[in-house]
Amino acid sequence: MPQLSRKITIKYEQCTGCRICEIVCSLSRSNHVSHSDSRVNVYSFAPGLDIPILCVHCDQAPCIDSCPVDAIRKNEQGLVEIVDEECTGCANCIQACPAGAIKMHPESGTAFKCDLCGGSPKCVDYCPNNAIDYRDVPFDTRVYAKKAENIAKSLRKGLFGLEG
Amino acid sequence: MGGYTRKILRIDLSADKIFKIDTDSFPIRDYVGGKGLGAYILYDEMEANVDPLSPKNMLMFLTGPLNGICPSTKMCVVGKSPLTGTFDDSYMGGHIASELKYAGYDGIIVEGRKNEPAYIRVSDEEVEIRDAKDLWGLDTFETEKKLTSGDQGAHVACIGPAGEKMVRFAHINTELYRQAGRGGLGAVMGSKNLKAVVIKGSRPIKVEKPKEYTEVFKEMVKRLLESDAIYHRRRWGTPRVMLVASDQDLLPTRNFQEATFSEAENLGAEAMEKTFWVKHKACSTCPINCGKIGVLRRGAYVGTVLEGVEFESAGLLGSNCGIGNLEALVRANDLCDRLGLDTISAGNIVGFVMECYERGILSEKDLDGIRANFGNEEALFKLIEKIANREEIGDLLAEGVKRVSEKIGKGSKDFAIHVKGLEIAAWGIRASPGMALAYATADRGGCHKRAWPIGAEFAGKGLRGEPIERYSGEGKAAIVKHQQDFTAATDCLVACDFARGGIGISGYTKMLNLATGWNLSEEELMRIGERTWNLIRLFNLREGFTREDDTIPVRMREEPLPSGIAKGRLVSNEMLNKMLDEYYQLRGWNEKGVPTKRKLRELGLH
Numbered sequence: 001m002p003q004l005s006r007k008i009t010i011k012y013e014q015c016t017g018c019r020i021c022e023i024v025c026s027l028s029r030s031n032h033v034s035h036s037d038s039r040v041n042v043y044s045f046a047p048g049l050d051i052p053i054l055c056v057h058c059d060q061a062p063c064i065d066s067c068p069v070d071a072i073r074k075n076e077q078g079l080v081e082i083v084d085e086e087c088t089g090c091a092n093c094i095q096a097c098p099a100g101a102i103k104m105h106p107e108s109g110t111a112f113k114c115d116l117c118g119g120s121p122k123c124v125d126y127c128p129n130n131a132i133d134y135r136d137v138p139f140d141t142r143v144y145a146k147k148a149e150n151i152a153k154s155l156r157k158g159l160f161g162l163e164g
Numbered sequence: 165m166g167g168y169t170r171k172i173l174r175i176d177l178s179a180d181k182i183f184k185i186d187t188d189s190f191p192i193r194d195y196v197g198g199k200g201l202g203a204y205i206l207y208d209e210m211e212a213n214v215d216p217l218s219p220k221n222m223l224m225f226l227t228g229p230l231n232g233i234c235p236s237t238k239m240c241v242v243g244k245s246p247l248t249g250t251f252d253d254s255y256m257g258g259h260i261a262s263e264l265k266y267a268g269y270d271g272i273i274v275e276g277r278k279n280e281p282a283y284i285r286v287s288d289e290e291v292e293i294r295d296a297k298d299l300w301g302l303d304t305f306e307t308e309k310k311l312t313s314g315d316q317g318a319h320v321a322c323i324g325p326a327g328e329k330m331v332r333f334a335h336i337n338t339e340l341y342r343q344a345g346r347g348g349l350g351a352v353m354g355s356k357n358l359k360a361v362v363i364k365g366s367r368p369i370k371v372e373k374p375k376e377y378t379e380v381f382k383e384m385v386k387r388l389l390e391s392d393a394i395y396h397r398r399r400w401g402t403p404r405v406m407l408v409a410s411d412q413d414l415l416p417t418r419n420f421q422e423a424t425f426s427e428a429e430n431l432g433a434e435a436m437e438k439t440f441w442v443k444h445k446a447c448s449t450c451p452i453n454c455g456k457i458g459v460l461r462r463g464a465y466v467g468t469v470l471e472g473v474e475f476e477s478a479g480l481l482g483s484n485c486g487i488g489n490l491e492a493l494v495r496a497n498d499l500c501d502r503l504g505l506d507t508i509s510a511g512n513i514v515g516f517v518m519e520c521y522e523r524g525i526l527s528e529k530d531l532d533g534i535r536a537n538f539g540n541e542e543a544l545f546k547l548i549e550k551i552a553n554r555e556e557i558g559d560l561l562a563e564g565v566k567r568v569s570e571k572i573g574k575g576s577k578d579f580a581i582h583v584k585g586l587e588i589a590a591w592g593i594r595a596s597p598g599m600a601l602a603y604a605t606a607d608r609g610g611c612h613k614r615a616w617p618i619g620a621e622f623a624g625k626g627l628r629g630e631p632i633e634r635y636s637g638e639g640k641a642a643i644v645k646h647q648q649d650f651t652a653a654t655d656c657l658v659a660c661d662f663a664r665g666g667i668g669i670s671g672y673t674k675m676l677n678l679a680t681g682w683n684l685s686e687e688e689l690m691r692i693g694e695r696t697w698n699l700i701r702l703f704n705l706r707e708g709f710t711r712e713d714d715t716i717p718v719r720m721r722e723e724p725l726p727s728g729i730a731k732g733r734l735v736s737n738e739m740l741n742k743m744l745d746e747y748y749q750l751r752g753w754n755e756k757g758v759p760t761k762r763k764l765r766e767l768g769l770h
Contacts, residue, residue, distance in 0.1 A: 013443055016453040017446055019259070031374035033369040043317075044339075160459045161461075
């Protein structure tokens with residue numbers, strides 16, 4: 001299975017929740033500002049935790065196996081791609097993604113997610129604190145493919161010493 | 165026309181009715197949004213001398229065309245202030261303003277009063293007035309937790325017990341730690357039986373020229389990140405200025421008796437960075453992340469999590485009450501946030517009570533057993549709780565320092581530190597004549613955010629770069645007028661003051677034009693600010709304010725600073741009057757502070 005040479009990494013404690021990533025993503029991809037059709041989303045949890053979620057293009061991507069029509073494929077660079085024309089909107093991949101990084105597009109009714117802007121992700125360029133980064137890393141970045149609420153739970157304990 | 169969603173919600177709580185009206189039905193080309201739009205509606209629709217806590221007062225949550233799409237914007241809340249009786253516009257950060265636009269609305273206008281506790285929930289097309297009996301009595305943290313539980317992405321503005329009990333300086337709270345604090349609009353919410361507004365949106369905000377807009381947006385983010393001043397804000401937030409204020413004799417200390425505090429270091433950014441802060445926090449679309457979230461790791465209040473402590477809160481709840489212990493400061497701030505009190509007014513009033521106690525004007529008996537000497541942390545906490553719940557002495561203190569000093573008399577009016585009833589913020593006056601004029605002429609009373617000429621005074625440069633003297637009144641009127649107009653213009657866009665310097669009027673004009681498709685010049689945008697400022701002046705004059713109200717507290721005019729680098733300084737009546745005459749003249753107002761017909765014609769306000 002091909003693997004990406006550079007991968008998305010996330011430093012959750014550095015995310016300030018500004019959502020500039022959502023703005024530049026939707027502006028550059030949809031020509032308007034919207035969190036609904038942004039390919040990266042920031043989820044907030046008390047007290048002041050912000051968790052960016054986007055597709056990290058897992059080496060072994062469960063979304064690929066979940067698609068009944070094989071509309072999700074890994075290309076030769078290792079990029080996990082959803083072929084929009086072939087997507088039936090069944091939402092299996094949305095269920096299968098361990099991070100919740102795949103969404104249903106509000107207008108087209110097909111699944112969509114981050115495609116790394118073709119190799120130069122805008123969210124990385126404009127993140128003021130480098131919370132989202134795109135680097136040559138030697139391991140499977142599925143460590144970042146976790147649900148936002150679970151990440152928030154561990155940060156609540158780790159950063160603030162709060163349980164629950 | 166992009167930028168706007170072009171719909172405003174109009175909710176009549178008395179009649180239980182919800183209307184969706186066109187934003188274009190208001191003169192938005194003349195007032196844009198936020199402060200300007202609020203001023204237009206309040207002046208146009210509300211009769212004079214309405215009791216601010218009656219159903220006739222209006223409460224508006226207003227955005228501007230750049231909310232959600234431009235770096236660093238806020239939510240503008242407008243109504244008539246129950247604390248001052250003036251026009252009041254108060255701003256809160258967080259994401260609620262962007263969310264309102266994602267839901268498809270440029271603003272919410274609330275009128276009337278619901279008989280039973282209620283909250284408003286907006287979710288795109290769906291807008292409801294819901295029952296809030298279960299929420300009444302809860303603090304702001306509990307309220308927000310309940311209203312967002314299982315509803316990821318919903319944003320809440322709510323009041324605490326202080327708002328419910330109509331404490332005249334109750335705030336409106338959002339995202340736990342951000343408030344529309346000043347002027348008591350939380351009490352207006354309480355008077356309407358409105359506990360909260362919950363907003364969730366999923367729609368796009370359109371811009372007229374997306375390609376060019378995207379480029380300018382990126383340029384503005386980069387420009388902010390490259391600035392040294394912004395680096396300071398990004399790293400240390402507002403408390404960075406704590407030591408500057410103390411060193412420069414500008415820090416309220418023991419009810420403004422002094423302006424330098426020996427324990428200021430304990431309350432500054434360096435102390436917080438070392439012992440308290442955990443992470444940075446930003447509002448919607450803001451690369452500055454001035455917010456700092458911390459947790460107390462030891463002591464009596466261990467585990468308390470707070471975003472802050474902002475400089476203004478530290479100045480008033482800390483040094484102004486003679487308190488130099490960071491843990492106690494965090495605790496006091498936490499109480500104010502939860503219970504729903506403006507930290508500035510609360511710290512100002514507690515400082516006043518402490519001075520009254522030390523002078524024997526208020527006894528332990530008057531204060532229900534509280535020994536309110538300066539530096540007494542327990543007294544600070546107890547007074548905050550009593551005020552928020554309007555218990556015993558708290559019921560009187562909840563009226564604000566002006567009314568309290570009028571009630572108790574005995575010379576206390578001379579050291580009640582307010583302008584037009586709004587308790588002054590954490591920038592002393594006697595070492596800054598410019599700031600004295602700024603407070604005297606601010607539209608909502610003793611507010612530090614309409615103009616902040618202290619920076620120009622430090623730099624020694626006037627409006628046109630000419631040399632000015634820090635402690636002289638010369639050249640200050642022009643700076644104050646210019647800054648007020650600029651602030652008013654950017655408040656119509658509901659832009660945050662911390663990004664204003666970096667983006668500037670040119671940046672805002674560019675973004676506004678690309679978003680809306682307008683072709684506004686920088687001068688026209690400044691003129692919108694000036695028009696708004698003048699309209700608010702007309703509002704306040706109609707409410708009965710006069711030149712006599714454009715003043716500063718007696719202490720600032722008659723008691724020289726007792727210590728610090730500006731020892732012996734004050735802003736005399738003579739100095740103030742001279743600056744005021746010059747200011748009125750520059751504004752095109754007559755000597756009584758009334759805009760001339762000519763000025764009004766020029767601004768299209770006749």
